[in-house]
Amino acid sequence: MEVEKVFHMKKGVGHTSYARNSLLQRAIITQAGPIIDESTRQVYDTLRPECLMMADMGCSSGPTALLAVSRMIDVIEDASRSINRQFPQFGVFLNDLPGNDFNTLFSMLPSFEQAAEEGNENRLRLCSVSGIPKSFYGRVFPDKFLHFVHCSNCVHWLSQVPSGLVNKNGEALNKGNICIAKTSPPEIYIAYYAQFKRDFTLFLRSRSREIVFGGGMVLVILGSIDSHDPDLVYELFGSTLHDMVLEGLIEEEKLDNFNLPLYSPTVDEVRKLVEVEGSFALNKLETITVDWGVDTSQNLDTQAEFVAKTLRAVIEPLLTIAFGHAVMDDLFLLFETRVKARMAEKRSEYVNIVVSLTKKE
Numbered sequence: 001m002e003v004e005k006v007f008h009m010k011k012g013v014g015h016t017s018y019a020r021n022s023l024l025q026r027a028i029i030t031q032a033g034p035i036i037d038e039s040t041r042q043v044y045d046t047l048r049p050e051c052l053m054m055a056d057m058g059c060s061s062g063p064t065a066l067l068a069v070s071r072m073i074d075v076i077e078d079a080s081r082s083i084n085r086q087f088p089q090f091g092v093f094l095n096d097l098p099g100n101d102f103n104t105l106f107s108m109l110p111s112f113e114q115a116a117e118e119g120n121e122n123r124l125r126l127c128s129v130s131g132i133p134k135s136f137y138g139r140v141f142p143d144k145f146l147h148f149v150h151c152s153n154c155v156h157w158l159s160q161v162p163s164g165l166v167n168k169n170g171e172a173l174n175k176g177n178i179c180i181a182k183t184s185p186p187e188i189y190i191a192y193y194a195q196f197k198r199d200f201t202l203f204l205r206s207r208s209r210e211i212v213f214g215g216g217m218v219l220v221i222l223g224s225i226d227s228h229d230p231d232l233v234y235e236l237f238g239s240t241l242h243d244m245v246l247e248g249l250i251e252e253e254k255l256d257n258f259n260l261p262l263y264s265p266t267v268d269e270v271r272k273l274v275e276v277e278g279s280f281a282l283n284k285l286e287t288i289t290v291d292w293g294v295d296t297s298q299n300l301d302t303q304a305e306f307v308a309k310t311l312r313a314v315i316e317p318l319l320t321i322a323f324g325h326a327v328m329d330d331l332f333l334l335f336e337t338r339v340k341a342r343m344a345e346k347r348s349e350y351v352n353i354v355v356s357l358t359k360k361e
C-alpha cells in the first residue's frame with residue numbers, strides 16, 4: 001500500500017465524513033490552544049512581520065483546518081492592538097496529501113472569511129488562503145518562507161507501513177494486530193520506531209529549512225505513556241477485526257498482513273529526536289489527555305457511538321482498500337459494542353503530546 005498516495009480522511013460532508021466527525025480533534029486542538037496562543041504571540045513579538053506566513057500542515061477537510069489559524073489571527077490582532085501597531089496581512093497555507101478533499105475544505109472558506117471579518121472589515125482582504133497538496137515528509141515550502149507552523153493530530157501517521165513486519169520466509173509477524181499491541185513481538189516495536197524516527201526527523205529537517213529564524217511551530221501528536229504497549233483505541237479495533245475473522249466475515253490472511261502506518265511516541269522519544277535533529281529550541285513539551293468519548297456526561301451508548309464514528313472518519317478509506325466496502329457497517333457496529341464494554345470496564349483516554357518549538361539561529 002502506497003500510503004502517501006491513498007491516505008485521506010473520509011471525504012465530503014455526509015454523516016460518516018471527517019468534516020462531520022472531527023469533534024475529538026477539535027477538543028484536542030482546543031485543549032492545546034493556550035500553547036498555540038503563547039507560541040504565536042512569541043513569534044509575533046519577536047519578528048513583527050508585515051505579512052505573517054503560516055501553515056496548517058495535515059489540515060484535512062473539516063472545520064478543524066481553520067480552527068488553529070483563526071485562533072492565531074485572533075492572538076495577533078490582540079497583540080497588535082495592545083502595542084498600537086497596524087494589523088499584519090496573512091498568508092495562510094493549508095497543506096495535506098494530494099488525496100485530501102480540498103474541494104470540501106475550500107467550500108468552507110467563505111464562512112471562515114466571514115467570521116474572520118467580524119469586527120474588522122479589513123481582515124478579509126488581508127488574509128490570503130491557499131491549499132498545498134504535498135506530503136509534509138519532505139520539502140513543501142521555499143527556504144525561510146514561514147513564520148509559523150501548526151500541525152495537529154498528524155505526525156503519528158507515518159509515510160509508510162514500516163518494513164520488517166514479516167520474517168525471513170515472508171510470514172506476518174504481527175498476526176491478529178494492526179499496530180503495536182500487547183501481543184506484538186519486540187521486532188514490531190523496533191520496526192515501527194525506526195520508521196517514526198526517520199519520518200519525524202525528516203519532518204523537522206524540512207520545516208527547519210522553511211521556517212525563518214525565530215519562527216515557531218506547534219505540533220500535537222497522538223502519543224503514549226509506553227510506546228511498547230501504547231494501549232491505543234487502534235489495538236481494540238485490531239481485536240474487533242480479529243473477531244470478524246472468527247465469524248468468517250474477514251479473511252485471516254488479510255488481517256495478518258494489514259498494519260496501520262501509525263506510531264504513537266512517548267514524550268521522551270519526541271524530546272530525544274528534537275534534540276538530536278538540533279534545529280529547534282524546545283519551549284514546551286507537555287501531555288494532554290482527552291477521554292475517548294470526549295463528553296463524559298453522555299451515557300456509554302452515545303460515547304461508544306461517538307468513538308466508532310470518529311475512528312471511522314479517519315481509517316475507513318484505508319480499511320476499504322484492505323477488506324472491501326461491504327463489511328464496513330458490520331465492522332464498526334461490532335467495534336461500537338467493544339468500545340462500550342471497554343469503557344464500562346475502565347477509563348479510556350487519548351494521550352496527546354503538545355510540542356512548542358522555535359527555529360534556532
Ligand SMILES: C[S@@+](CC[C@H](N)C(=O)[O-])C[C@H]1O[C@@H](n2cnc3c(N)ncnc32)[C@H](O)[C@@H]1O
Nearest residue numbers: 025058059060064096097135136152153154157
Ligand atoms: C486526523 S487528520 C487531522 C486533521 C486536522 N489537523 C485536525 O486536527 O483535525 C490527519 C491528517 O494528516 C494528513 N496527513 C497524514 N500524513 C500526511 C503527510 N505525509 N503529509 C501531509 N498530510 C498528511 C492526513 O491526510 C489527514 O488529513
